[in-house]
Amino acid sequence: MNGSEPRPWLEDVEIRLLQPYQATKAYRCPGCNRDIPSGTGHVVVLPREAPDLRRHWHKGCWALDERRRGQPGGSRR
Numbered sequence: 001m002n003g004s005e006p007r008p009w010l011e012d013v014e015i016r017l018l019q020p021y022q023a024t025k026a027y028r029c030p031g032c033n034r035d036i037p038s039g040t041g042h043v044v045v046l047p048r049e050a051p052d053l054r055r056h057w058h059k060g061c062w063a064l065d066e067r068r069r070g071q072p073g074g075s076r077r
Ligand SMILES: [Zn+2]
Pocket: 029, 030, 031, 032, 033, 034, 057, 058, 061
């Protein structure tokens, strides 16, 4: 089970950037499993078909994940 796990929320998603003043609650980032404290600008990933399943990511974690997906056969160790 390496990297082949289905992640439907990444198929057709809308990416939104949340400004620090918009982040009024703390969230859990699925990228690193750590909290995103309120007042921290971050990324909201919104599945078009399931808006209820939106995820909140650190900007850095999302960028990392995006890069990982965007580079097939990239650094894979
Ligand atoms: Zn994170």
